[in-house]
Amino acid sequence: MKVKVCGTTSVADAVLAAQAGADALGFIFAPVSRRLVTAQVAREAGIAAGPTVARVGVFLNQGLDEVLRTAEAARVSAVQVHGSLPGLYVRQLAAYYPVLRVVRPDELTQAAAEWRDHPGVTLMLDAPEPGGGVPLDWAALRADFPAGAWLAGGLGAGNVAQAIGALNPAGVDAVSRLEHLPGRKDPEAVRTFVGAARVAAGTGYPQ
Numbered sequence: 001m002k003v004k005v006c007g008t009t010s011v012a013d014a015v016l017a018a019q020a021g022a023d024a025l026g027f028i029f030a031p032v033s034r035r036l037v038t039a040q041v042a043r044e045a046g047i048a049a050g051p052t053v054a055r056v057g058v059f060l061n062q063g064l065d066e067v068l069r070t071a072e073a074a075r076v077s078a079v080q081v082h083g084s085l086p087g088l089y090v091r092q093l094a095a096y097y098p099v100l101r102v103v104r105p106d107e108l109t110q111a112a113a114e115w116r117d118h119p120g121v122t123l124m125l126d127a128p129e130p131g132g133g134v135p136l137d138w139a140a141l142r143a144d145f146p147a148g149a150w151l152a153g154g155l156g157a158g159n160v161a162q163a164i165g166a167l168n169p170a171g172v173d174a175v176s177r178l179e180h181l182p183g184r185k186d187p188e189a190v191r192t193f194v195g196a197a198r199v200a201a202g203t204g205y206p207q
C-alpha cells in the first residue's frame, strides 16, 4: 500500500515527508487552494525528496493544456485530477502521465466501471470538498469500494488504521490533518500518519 503526503509547499516539507517514509508527495496547482505551490518550488522539492518518491501534481477543473504545461514544468511523475471532467479529458491525460482520478462517493460505482480496464487510470475516493479534512463513512462504502482504488478524505494518524481496515485501499492520501496551518506541515503529524498507515497495511517495521 502506498502513502501519499499532499499539499507540499516547500523543500523542507518534502524532505520531512520523504524521511518519514512517504511513497508520494502531492503538489497542489489548483489556484483556489490554500496550499497552492509554484511549479518551480515543486520541482525543487521533488528533487530534494529523491528519486524513489513519486511526485504528484494535483489539479481541480483545469484545462488539459494548463495541466500538461504545469506538470512538465514541475517535473511531476503523475497527476491527480479533481472535479467535473469528461472521460475523454482523463484518457488524453493518461497518454502522458499515470492519472489518479478523484471521485466522490456518489460517483464511485460509475467511475469504477468506466476505468476498470484502463491501466493508466487509478481511482481515488475523496470527500466532496477536496482538502476539507472530512472523513468518509468507510463502513457504508465497503461494498462499493473497488480493488486497487486509493482513499483520501480527513485521514490522519488517529484514523488511518480504521480506514485501511475497512476498505483495504491501494493507497492513502492526506493533507489537512498533517498541518499546523494550511500549507505548513506538522512534522509529528506527518511521521505518525505514515507510520500508522504502514503498520495497518502490514508494511510497518516493528520498533
Ligand SMILES: O=C(O)c1ccccc1N[C@@H]1O[C@H](COP(=O)(O)O)[C@@H](O)[C@H]1O
Binding pocket: 006, 007, 026, 028, 030, 032, 033, 034, 035, 058, 059, 060, 082, 126, 127, 129, 130, 131, 132, 133, 134, 152, 153, 154, 155, 173, 174, 175, 176, 177
Ligand atoms: O487540499 C487542497 O487544498 C486541495 C485543493 C484542490 C484539490 C485537492 C486538494 N486536496 C486534496 O484533498 C484530498 C484530501 O484532503 P484532506 O486530507 O481531507 O484534507 C487529498 O487528495 C488532497 O490531495
